[in-house]
Each structure stands twice: as C-alpha cells, then as structure tokens.
Amino acid sequence: MGFATDETPSLLIDFLQKCGGYAVIDGGLATELERHGADLNDPLWSSKCLISTPDLIKRVHLDYLEAGANIIISASYQATIQGFVAKGLSVKEGEALLRRSVEIALEARDVYNDKSSTGSWDVRQPPKQRPILVAASVGSYGAYLADGSEYSGDYGDSVTKETLKDFHRRRVQVLADSGADLIAFETIPNKLEARAYAELLEEEDIKIPAWFSFNCKDGVNVVSGDSVADCASFANSCNRVVAVGINCTPPKFIHGLILSIREVTTKPILIYPNSGETYDGIRKEWVPSTGVAHEDFVSFVGKWHKDGASLIGGCCRTTPSTIRGIAKALSNRPVNTTE
Numbered sequence: 001m002g003f004a005t006d007e008t009p010s011l012l013i014d015f016l017q018k019c020g021g022y023a024v025i026d027g028g029l030a031t032e033l034e035r036h037g038a039d040l041n042d043p044l045w046s047s048k049c050l051i052s053t054p055d056l057i058k059r060v061h062l063d064y065l066e067a068g069a070n071i072i073i074s075a076s077y078q079a080t081i082q083g084f085v086a087k088g089l090s091v092k093e094g095e096a097l098l099r100r101s102v103e104i105a106l107e108a109r110d111v112y113n114d115k116s117s118t119g120s121w122d123v124r125q126p127p128k129q130r131p132i133l134v135a136a137s138v139g140s141y142g143a144y145l146a147d148g149s150e151y152s153g154d155y156g157d158s159v160t161k162e163t164l165k166d167f168h169r170r171r172v173q174v175l176a177d178s179g180a181d182l183i184a185f186e187t188i189p190n191k192l193e194a195r196a197y198a199e200l201l202e203e204e205d206i207k208i209p210a211w212f213s214f215n216c217k218d219g220v221n222v223v224s225g226d227s228v229a230d231c232a233s234f235a236n237s238c239n240r241v242v243a244v245g246i247n248c249t250p251p252k253f254i255h256g257l258i259l260s261i262r263e264v265t266t267k268p269i270l271i272y273p274n275s276g277e278t279y280d281g282i283r284k285e286w287v288p289s290t291g292v293a294h295e296d297f298v299s300f301v302g303k304w305h306k307d308g309a310s311l312i313g314g315c316c317r318t319t320p321s322t323i324r325g326i327a328k329a330l331s332n333r334p335v336n337t338t339e
C-alpha cells in the first residue's frame with residue numbers, strides 16, 4: 001500500500017504505552033441501547049437512535065467510560081448515507097448524522113474527563129486522566145443490506161471491490177473529518193471488503209488511522225470462508241491500519257484466532273468478542289442462554305492478553321459489567337509474568 005502520514009503508525013503504539021501496555025475497548029453498543037429499551041428493529045439498527053434518542057447513546061458511552069473503557073466506538077456502525085436517504089432524509093442530513101455520531105462520543109469523553117478531574121483536593125497533583133480514544137465505527141455493506149450477508153460475507157458475483165468502495169467512500173470521508181481519533185472498520189465479513197477499505201484509505205488520503213476487525217465463524221475462517229490468517233496478513237500490509245483483530249465472534253474461538261493472527265502481524269492485536277449467544281436472523285433476536293456467563297467471559301481475558309491481544313473489549317450482548325470485569329482482570333494481571 002502507499003504511504004501514510006508519519007504519525008499514523010505510531011498513534012496506537014503511543015496510546016498503548018500511555019495506557020500501560022494494554023487498552024480496554026467498550027462493549028456492545030446496539031445491544032446495550034436495546035437493554036435500555038430502544039427498539040432497533042429497523043434497517044438503521046442502532047443508528048436509528050441518532051435520530052430518536054441521541055442522549056441515550058451518550059449515556060451508554062458514559063457507562064462504558066465509567067466501567068473503564070479506553071476506547072469508545074461511535075454509533076455509526078449501520079449509519080450510511082444510503083440508509084438515511086432511504087428513510088427520506090437528504091444527503092446533507094445523512095452526513096450531519098454521521099458527524100453527530102462522533103460528536104456524541106466526543107461529548108461523552110468530555111463529560112467523563114470533567115467529572116474525573118473535579119473532586120481532587122490536591123491542586124499540586126492534578127488527577128491523572130485515563131487516555132481515551134474515540135473510534136468512528138464503519139460496519140460492512142452487508143450490515144446496510146440487513147439481509148444476513150453481514151454474517152455470511154456472501155455478496156454475490158455482482159458486487160465487486162469497486163461497488164464496495166463506491167458504497168463506503170463518502171461515509172469514510174465524512175467520518176475521517178468528524179474529530180474521531182481513528183476509524184474502526186468492524187465485523188468485516190470477507191477479504192474483498194477489507195481490500196476495498198484499504199484502497200479507500202489510500203485514494204482518499206484519509207488522515208486518521210484505522211483498525212480492521214474481522215467477524216469469524218470458527219477458529220480459522222472469517223464468516224465468508226476466507227482464512228483469517230490471509231485477511232490479517234493483508235491488514236498487516238496496509239500502512240494506515242494500526243491494529244488488526246476480531247469482533248462479534250464467540251469467546252470460544254478467540255484463543256485460536258489470536259494465535260493465527262500473531263503469526264502474520266506485527267501490529268497490535270484487538271479482540272472484542274460477543275457474549276457467545278446465537279442471533280436468530282429470522283426472528284431477529286438473540287437466543288438467550290446460548291452464550292457464556294459474564295464471569296466466564298472475564299475469566300478468559302488474562303489468557304487472551306497473554307496470547308498477544310493488547311486491545312480487549314466486548315461486542316454484542318456484552319455490557320458495562322463485562323467491561324468493568326475486563327478492566328479489572330487486566331489491571332490485576334501479574335507483571336513480568338514468565339508463564
């Protein structure tokens with residue numbers, strides 16, 4: 001790939017150093033909004049709340065910050081200009097909502113920082129602020145289609161890399177200029193879409209770095225059947241990509257996946273698994289009690305970190321309690337372990 005700005009590759013390395021070698025990513029956003037009563041049965045999914053309940057989004061971001069997150073991800077996963085236009089909004093209004101998704105997260109960070117810097121009596125020693133990044137979420141083309149292809153990675157032969165680039169181009173430009181610290185390309189279902197993202201980052205000379213996070217169906221392959229090693233190795237070759245990993249995948253596959261990814265990348269590895277519950281795409285609901293208990297999820301964290309993941313959080317159906325548990329597990333981990 002081409003050349004990024006000089007600072008791009010080091011942004012996350014510097015951040016991780018400031019955080020003490022690891023960072024906590026937030027938990028599920030959409031499913032947490034749902035837990036608070038939002039009805040997301042809509043092609044816009046969580047992005048519907050950008051219109052209906054922006055304050056609830058801010059509250060959930062704040063809950064994750066209070067639980068110990070170092071990275072919060074905006075509510076733009078399923079926010080697309082095409083999706084907003086289909087709802088009757090103008091392109092301008094759609095772009096404004098994309099920007100708004102990031103502003104809400106930035107505002108939550110400000111509120112959190114203000115809160116944590118007041119209450120200190122000792123003026124000589126201002127309290128140390130926890131480093132926090134805001135990532136602008138980009139979900140896949142399949143997420144926009146809302147036809148299950150988000151979880152199959154199968155777009156059919158008529159969808160080419162160019163189709164995907166055209167689909168994402170304006171959205172990525174708008175999010176890159178929104179004040180976010182990085183772009184989180186999430187739940188990537190196939191290698192084709194990762195290649196489209198990488199080319200877009202270069203062609204549009206995107207000034208903020210990105211992470212690539214794939215959606216896996218087992219311990220070896222992303223949901224389309226492309227090998228995760230192949231996808232991660234491709235991500236490793238992109239200068240503007242600062243971390244590579246996996247999200248919205250059951251915890252039971254994560255150990256094996258980290259081992260495969262670390263063979264092919266020198267970049268920080270990120271993982272934010274879902275709760276392990278299965279999603280019934282026909283009934284459009286999660287099947288309860290198919291996942292792992294919150295305590296079990298948290299008990300894997302030390303191992304994932306030892307395996308080589310330095311950014312750890314949760315995806316769908318994880319909650320602020322999960323994130324609090326992850327933050328605690330990582331801060332209690334033994335220093336200089338030889339295990």
Ligand SMILES: [Zn+2]
Nearest residue numbers: 248274315316
């Ligand atoms: Zn998810």
